[in-house]
Amino acid sequence: MTGAGSIGPGVGNGKASAIVYAREGARVVVVDLNLEAAEETKRLIDEGGRVLGL
DSSP states (O other): OBTOSOOSSSOOHHHHHHHHHHHTTOOEEEBOSSHHHHHHHHHHHOSSSOEEEO
């Protein structure tokens, strides 16, 4: 999901989509220009190595 870091107020579409897809069992690649923000989203949804942050 691009823009999945979603810094700023609220969750944002990219972050929300990444979380929903992961909860539904998808393997998710979290992509954002801000690596720290992408890693934050990765930590929120990481379940058994099903997510990669770039």
